[in-house]
Amino acid sequence: MRLGGRIAAAVEVLDDMASRRRPVADALKDWGLSHRFAGSGDRSAIGNLVYDVLRRRRSLAHRMGTDATGPLVFGAFLDSSGMDPAELRAALDGDRFAPPLPDDAVLARFRRAGAEGSEPAVAADVPDWLAEPLRAALGDDWIAEARALSDRPPLDMRVNTLKAARGEVEAELAPFGAGPTPLSPVGLRVAPIAGEGRHPNVQVERGFQTGAFEIQDEGSQVAALLCGARAGERVLDYCAGAGGKTLALAAASDNQAEIHAFDADRQRLAPIWDRLARAGASSVTVHAPRDDLTPLHGTMDLVVVDAPCTGTGTWRRRPDAKWRLNEAQLAKRTGEQDKVLDAAARFAKPGARLAYITCSVLRAENAERVEAFLGRMPGWRLADAEALWADRLPAAGPAYHAERIAAGSVLTLTPLRSGTDGFFFALLERTP
């Protein structure tokens, strides 16, 4: 396909998403199925354009002076390609599949224009209602923080130290440009895609197939490390999902902790079996949603609650979620978070730790949930997560937002501060 056809395809996918209210991944997949002639280079170029528009929809519209889909896709292409408008016009010359190109004057203004003069939420590329919650969570820098949540993400991997050392996997993935992550001592990263192309499909590599590494954002790796699962401990991963944190906890404790993995959703839990087997995580017992867990009450040294959340920290990877989120959904999530925390706390024995993790940056889901928990649960206190970070990640430096509450502290990781997805971490302690 030539450039015009790719741009037209991106417009078609975005319009399909909007008119049928469907997730971006489904719209892209359907387009691929009905256009089998498109090669893998075409598909990744079209996917990048679609995702870039979703990440920066409001600021692109402000700079282009319209929110019509065609001009937005041209804008995203100009930004990612670095072409100037004359080069773009030349590249599309005679290309009968290209949608109509905006006027030269519009393109020139687009090129020059920044976010100046726009509303803060437009500059931040978020829905209006999220401006205040983001400012409250991320401080004066919130617009830059939100813009970093609109960047393309890297591909992060966690080396499974049960099977391999970081250097070995780094050597295997060197042809893809993988290098060590700055925070996690077991992380590898392939930089975000610049321009066209896509990240390598590392899942077909030998190291993935043999369990030497997993795909996992560095923020998620760090959150699991901060939990500090130790040899000899009993650990419950109460919202285990497909097991991302479970696997990291098993590796961090060198299979020497007794780990229990549970999730309320059978579907989400399903991939965990294969993943555990591949990773050689032999210390994990999986509990199905209908299992009776009461015998485990009051027996755990560490309970991990990787809570259901709005996922605002993952907007780089799921930008369509940003525009779908509303206040009712946020309220629903915070209610679930309180319930999950209360249910999970029952498994902690006196003196135990309870790690509360979300992949959201919003205070309502994070610090406010911790404060609410402490308010209704006597016999619990908040640990100093900042001190914990300094202890567990001494080489990393304070690459987070810290907030001091309830005589302790909680941490928020963000793409701008930490170079990771957005994550929240708090450690609660049950008094002995």
Ligand SMILES: C[S@@+](CC[C@H](N)C(=O)[O-])C[C@H]1O[C@@H](n2cnc3c(N)ncnc32)[C@H](O)[C@@H]1O
């Ligand atoms: C953020 S995801 C977990 C991701 C997973 N820990 C990982 O690292 O891959 C949150 C999980 O919480 C589960 N969940 C939601 N409500 C729950 C409840 N009441 N009890 C247990 N799990 C719940 C969801 O099914 C979902 O899998």
